[in-house]
Amino acid sequence: MKLVLILGCLVTLGLAQDAINPRRFPSSLRIGVANAAPQIEGGWDADGKGETIWDHFAHTFPERIVDRSTPDIACDSYNKYKEDVALVKAMGLDHYRLSIAWSRVLPTGYTDNVNQAGVQYYKNLFKELKDNNIIPMVTLYHWDLPQPLQDQMGGWLNESIVNIFADYTKFCWETFGDDANWWITINEPKQVCQAGYGSGVFAPGIVSDGILDYVCTKNVLLAHAKAWHIYNDLFRKTNKGQVGMVIDSSWYEPGSESDEDKESAERAMQFDIGIYGNPLFNGDWPAVVKERVAARSKLEGFSESRLPILTDFEIDYIKGTSDFLGLNHYSTLLINHTAEAPIGRPSFESDKSVQYWHRPEWTQGSADWFFDVPWGLRKFLSWLKKTFNNPEIVITENGFSDTSGTLEDDKRITYLEGHVSACLDAIYEDNVNLTGYTVWSIMDDWEWTGGYTSFLGMYKVDFNDPDRPRIKRKSADYFTGVMKKRCLVDEDKCVD
Numbered sequence: 001m002k003l004v005l006i007l008g009c010l011v012t013l014g015l016a017q018d019a020i021n022p023r024r025f026p027s028s029l030r031i032g033v034a035n036a037a038p039q040i041e042g043g044w045d046a047d048g049k050g051e052t053i054w055d056h057f058a059h060t061f062p063e064r065i066v067d068r069s070t071p072d073i074a075c076d077s078y079n080k081y082k083e084d085v086a087l088v089k090a091m092g093l094d095h096y097r098l099s100i101a102w103s104r105v106l107p108t109g110y111t112d113n114v115n116q117a118g119v120q121y122y123k124n125l126f127k128e129l130k131d132n133n134i135i136p137m138v139t140l141y142h143w144d145l146p147q148p149l150q151d152q153m154g155g156w157l158n159e160s161i162v163n164i165f166a167d168y169t170k171f172c173w174e175t176f177g178d179d180a181n182w183w184i185t186i187n188e189p190k191q192v193c194q195a196g197y198g199s200g201v202f203a204p205g206i207v208s209d210g211i212l213d214y215v216c217t218k219n220v221l222l223a224h225a226k227a228w229h230i231y232n233d234l235f236r237k238t239n240k241g242q243v244g245m246v247i248d249s250s251w252y253e254p255g256s257e258s259d260e261d262k263e264s265a266e267r268a269m270q271f272d273i274g275i276y277g278n279p280l281f282n283g284d285w286p287a288v289v290k291e292r293v294a295a296r297s298k299l300e301g302f303s304e305s306r307l308p309i310l311t312d313f314e315i316d317y318i319k320g321t322s323d324f325l326g327l328n329h330y331s332t333l334l335i336n337h338t339a340e341a342p343i344g345r346p347s348f349e350s351d352k353s354v355q356y357w358h359r360p361e362w363t364q365g366s367a368d369w370f371f372d373v374p375w376g377l378r379k380f381l382s383w384l385k386k387t388f389n390n391p392e393i394v395i396t397e398n399g400f401s402d403t404s405g406t407l408e409d410d411k412r413i414t415y416l417e418g419h420v421s422a423c424l425d426a427i428y429e430d431n432v433n434l435t436g437y438t439v440w441s442i443m444d445d446w447e448w449t450g451g452y453t454s455f456l457g458m459y460k461v462d463f464n465d466p467d468r469p470r471i472k473r474k475s476a477d478y479f480t481g482v483m484k485k486r487c488l489v490d491e492d493k494c495v496d
């Protein structure tokens with residue numbers, strides 16, 4: 001008993017790892033890999049594809065991409081998709097998360113101009129997956145807004161995007177409804193809005209921190225909800241699938257047992273994940289977000305809160321529109337209380353006002369916020385269960401990023417083992433309704449502003465070779481073995 005208590009404390013302090021869970025994966029848990037069109041396809045203007053905000057961003061502001069690279073060719077999956085599917089097959093995975101590039105099928109963003117060559121590309125990819133018995137998980141929007149929609153109407157800042165996006169999703173369900181039935185509307189809206197229209201570090205690079213990023217947040221939620229209603233009314237019966245949104249966050253662990261630190265960590269969760277999750281699963285903005293942004297806006301001299309109001313109609317319209325909660329999760333950080341950020345220039349981070357830190361002994365990935373802390377994922381899943389009334393949860397991304405690109409990627413293996421084990425703990429010990437786990441990624445890709453300098457693939461891609469060969473890393477063999485046993489420990493020790 002004493003030992004259990006001590007271990008429990010050590011784990012909470014981040015000083016010990018949980019033991020690897022020996023249970024066999026439940027049959028309800030699908031395991032797969034993820035990637036996204038703008039990061040792997042290349043063919044940025046091939047066969048009628050339109051320009052996206054990320055094509056434009058990389059071409060116009062090369063200095064904003066660490067290695068001044070572009071997604072023009074990336075992994076060349078536009079030509080090599082069969083090879084990609086073969087890798088997924090060889091690893092024995094259940095599903096493949098891909099995204100449809102809006103501007104490849106509708107180059108201007110509107111449904112009056114369909115690019116048949118683009119449609120055919122995805123038809124071919126779906127066929128390849130079907131022939132290989134791999135379930136497609138399809139993201140409809142992975143950050144790649146058609147550039148004309150940004151130029152003509154300000155993209156996600158204009159409420160018209162709600163109808164335009166809904167039309168695009170309807171087009172996809174009409175066109176690809178026989179090919180897939182596991183759908184994600186929007187990937188990581190926090191990055192779309194807070195990074196794209198707030199800090200401006202991501203495309204389209206609009207800087208309006210704490211102001212227009214919240215406008216984007218509202219539009220994204222309404223666009224998602226409208227798409228879900230269309231699916232629910234017109235396609236659910238025949239498609240028999242699920243539609244969800246993918247939200248992302250680190251787990252924020254209180255930096256101490258103090259009430260102030262606990263409150264700060266909870267506030268960080270509500271700002272980072274609650275701002276999307278609460279409207280979807282509970283209705284309306286999280287109270288703490290609503291109160292703080294309103295109070296700070298007033299002190300700053302705004303006549304209304306910078307966080308747009310959700311009307312009763314909108315609250316109702318958005319609530320209950322995610323059939324599952326898609327979660328992208330990579331890291332854990334510790335949170336301490338800190339003095340209220342000074343009133344002055346508004347920003348999302350000042351609205352949140354917390355202090356982040358980490359334990360020096362945590363294994364770090366490619367960024368200053370990226371650490372291998374599996375118990376954080378387990379706690380996160382329990383928090384989601386409690387906060388959003390036990391939703392079905394699908395982990396749509398999880399994986400280890402490094403800057404070396406080494407083929408001997410033991411750190412990635414340790415990370416994956418720990419995180420899958422945390423999922424098993426969550427399922428078997430904490431009764432979390434977790435039905436999917438997806439590794440980012442099968443192969444290296446174009447990592448947005450990180451270009452080709454951080455690597456997450458179980459296969460390396462040689463971006464200097466025009467042929468873009470995929471080269472196996474140690475983690476690919478490890479994960480193939482895991483898929484064979486559907487268990488993390490040796491077969492004879494696996495618990496059925």
Ligand code: NOJ
Pocket residue numbers: 036039187188328397401440447456
């Ligand atoms: C989240 C994003 O959805 C994905 O596009 C990105 O590559 C991964 N994080 C890894 O950085």
